[in-house]
Amino acid sequence: MTTRIAIDCMGGDHGPSVTVPAAIQFLAEHTSANLVLVGQEEVLRPLLGTHASDSRIRIVHASEVVGMDESPALALRNKKDSSMRVAINQVKAGEADACVSAGNTGALMAISRFVLKMLPGIDRPAICAPLPTVKGHTHMLDLGANVDCGPEHLLQFGIMGAMLVAAMEHKDQPTVGILNIGEEEIKGNEVVKAAAELLRASGLNFVGNVEGDGIYKGDADVIVCDGFVGNVALKTSEGLAQMLASSLREEFKRNWLTKLAALIAISVLNNFKRRFDHRRYNGAILLGLKGISVKSHGSADVLAFGNAISRAYDAAENRVLERISSRIAEMMPAAAAVENV
Amino acid sequence: MTTRIAIDCMGGDHGPSVTVPAAIQFLAEHTSANLVLVGQEEVLRPLLGTHASDSRIRIVHASEVVGMDESPALALRNKKDSSMRVAINQVKAGEADACVSAGNTGALMAISRFVLKMLPGIDRPAICAPLPTVKGHTHMLDLGANVDCGPEHLLQFGIMGAMLVAAMEHKDQPTVGILNIGEEEIKGNEVVKAAAELLRASGLNFVGNVEGDGIYKGDADVIVCDGFVGNVALKTSEGLAQMLASSLREEFKRNWLTKLAALIAISVLNNFKRRFDHRRYNGAILLGLKGISVKSHGSADVLAFGNAISRAYDAAENRVLERISSRIAEMMPAAAAVENV
Missing domain, CATH: 3.40.718.10 (Isopropylmalate Dehydrogenase)
Incomplete structure (x- = not known):
């Protein structure tokens, strides 16, 4: 076809x-x-x-x-x-x-x-994109479509993200986590706590809270969050990566000795660059x-x-879409x- | 004394x-x-x-x-x-x-x-810490003390952050920004919009919205956000930095040729490492x-x-503290x- x-x-x-x-x-x-x-x-x-x-x-x-x-x-x-x-x-x-x-x-x-x-069965669209992790990659949503979400929206994001990964990567039970803050005193706000309850009862392979650093540790195949937090996490990452890349370049351009070192290390640096080339992760789906x-x-x-x-x-x-629809219908x-x- | x-x-x-x-x-x-x-x-x-x-x-x-x-x-x-x-x-x-x-x-x-x-005059404490930027560093608060903030709390964070930078770095009018999402359609949630209004009217040197990538671009001396978003931004950054550092190490350890390249590039890599050594940024003040x-x-x-x-x-x-108190009193x-x- x-x-x-x-x-x-x-x-x-x-x-x-x-x-x-x-x-x-x-x-x-x-x-x-x-x-x-x-x-x-x-x-x-x-x-x-x-x-x-x-x-x-x-x-x-x-x-x-x-x-x-x-x-x-x-x-x-x-x-x-x-x-x-x-x-x-x-x-x-x-x-x-x-x-x-x-x-x-x-x-x-x-x-x-x-x-x-x-x-x-879906109230709001969500922007979903892959991000690199130490283990491969994860899918995060929402990355900016919804600035205020209720628990049921985060549940829907979890279902959509899981079905996307199930369909596109042929994983039967992709893990789903919810973006949250430290394990100390106040574990997240009320919306996140309520959403975690819904996700836990959803039948999805819910693994609980994922902290910010857990995104890149590959703690879950799918990470749900509201669009404000997701957008901040994504753009913060872009900004940090740009700063680190440009200062690595700067250090290698400092003098003829460091430039020589760069020449010798070029294939290593290129491999490194290729691994996290943001162009490979381009293309966010509006789910x-x-x-x-x-x-x-x-x-x-x-x-x-x-x-x-x-x-x-x-x-x-x-x-x-068929995969999402049938899961929602179930x-x-x-x-x-x-x-x- | x-x-x-x-x-x-x-x-x-x-x-x-x-x-x-x-x-x-x-x-x-x-x-x-x-x-x-x-x-x-x-x-x-x-x-x-x-x-x-x-x-x-x-x-x-x-x-x-x-x-x-x-x-x-x-x-x-x-x-x-x-x-x-x-x-x-x-x-x-x-x-x-x-x-x-x-x-x-x-x-x-x-x-x-x-x-x-x-x-x-201050309702809630906030965790404030410096972060490196391409221009030097910025101070961000709250980094996790308050998961739900009203506009007046974000205003207070702005005052406290600005007075901290004024006192400790002897800057007369430190710039203050509010962490927000894209410049498209929906510019942030209601709390952030209302807080921006308060900050604009505060007499602080308010520079408006800062997006996630603006943190590391050094868009403002002080960046305010609620503790949920701030904690996610901070931990996401830690996770990304760790992933990048460990895979750079991995690439340089791949074989004897890349190890040789690492040996030659060692001083460059060490300079780079020193520049963003998180230990230099240790110590968050509860304001x-x-x-x-x-x-x-x-x-x-x-x-x-x-x-x-x-x-x-x-x-x-x-x-x-005296600086914060007198500004609040004013x-x-x-x-x-x-x-x-």
Whole structure:
């Protein structure tokens, strides 16, 4: 079966100059994939060159572009022919199995939610992305969609994250942890404590509290938290990694002796760099919608954007949504029933 | 004038084997300091050797020890003769200008608060510690004392942090930021938005939102957040740094060629390591109390614990509490008036 991915080619800091080459590269590596390239046809076609006639590529024209700093509310209301919206419409219409955009996160959230609607039994979408750990990687959600969550939302995040990992990584019982603070006196706030109770009773493979350092120790396959905390943890990590990388570079550039050392250590340093290359982790899935919508980092290059397309492809191929829906239906038959009325 | 620091010599993972050598070292480097060493006299005296007769050292016996995993409530109720409590009592009684402990954080918080009481105008204590940035360092609070904060608490944290930096680093108008998430759609939760309003109107040098990566970019001298978020940010950073350090080590140990490269790069790697040595940042101040209580990492070694003693000493020397009190009194004359009735 062919899996079809719609790409918002105009989104991101670099637009088509990154998205189109990434799309071409992706097709070369995924022979059973088709792509729907959405954007200004007159811009896309020349960039495609001879690939424009590839039967696996379909160009869908969209006259507008959502700006990186545009208000999500205005983008939702006014830009009905934006490349972002038209790409999402492709999923809604059944013309694509997933969509990818490097555009404005808020707009992608708002438009995805408006167009695709929520899965029955899920109240709010969550942003889920993989992070490297000493053991491999973990999936964390929510990374910024919801600033205030109730316990039942954190439970839903746990179910969605577990089903994502079960589907995409073929793990039967992925471990689920809840992000919390020290084991001393006050173990977390009321919401986290109540959510832990719900998760413990959920039938998921719940391993309890994970502290901040437990994220990178690989304490759980899935870590749930509200979007405020998740976003802070993610961005704090990005900031620390950048600071450490740039000062390691600085130390190696200090004088001719240290530069010589760098030359000798180059392959070691490159291996190290490759291991934690954030581009390999690009592509966050907006979970909880009746369709797969993947957010790429705005500053993604061709390699990074290609990984975001791959993540959308893998999620569609492995039927992540079906897996989430059926688990939710099992756990909350009432929610599913309402939907079927 | 002599500044006197009381040390809970029994606290921490290593107890007197770390705290006593650190104390001796500290005295050698701070000629105008006196120390009150609190703990089991029969244990401390032999470790002090000839220093036992140093006129700048006073040993105060305490028969009990608060365990690292002991419930703070029980430690507060039952261990009235613990080294931790007796050290704090020294501050309360005016026999010491500050105290330091590497013991159980929850117990230190609970006992410090019970014994020392809150400063007028401050509702809750906050844990404040420095973090390295590309520009030098920043101070962040709260790092775990309060899991749920209202806007007025975050305002108080801002005042306390700013006065700490003003006093200890002789900066007239330290910049204050509030930890928040992306600049997109939903800029933080209601508490953070309301706190930002209060901070903007406070007369502090408020620079607005700081995202997670802004911590390490040095976006502000002081960053305020609730204790849940602050603790997650801190521990996440610790976990990431540990993972990166251990995998850099791993890469350099891969084979004889990479080991040779490590040998050649050793001085560069050591410089890098020194720059972010977490031991240099050891010593978190519990702010908001009528006395200075400093928390050292439980696993601190002699160097790290020495830094915690130094931080307590600097805070006392630079009259951090007076600075906070007078600013609070200026801003909230009512609170100070109540206290003076």
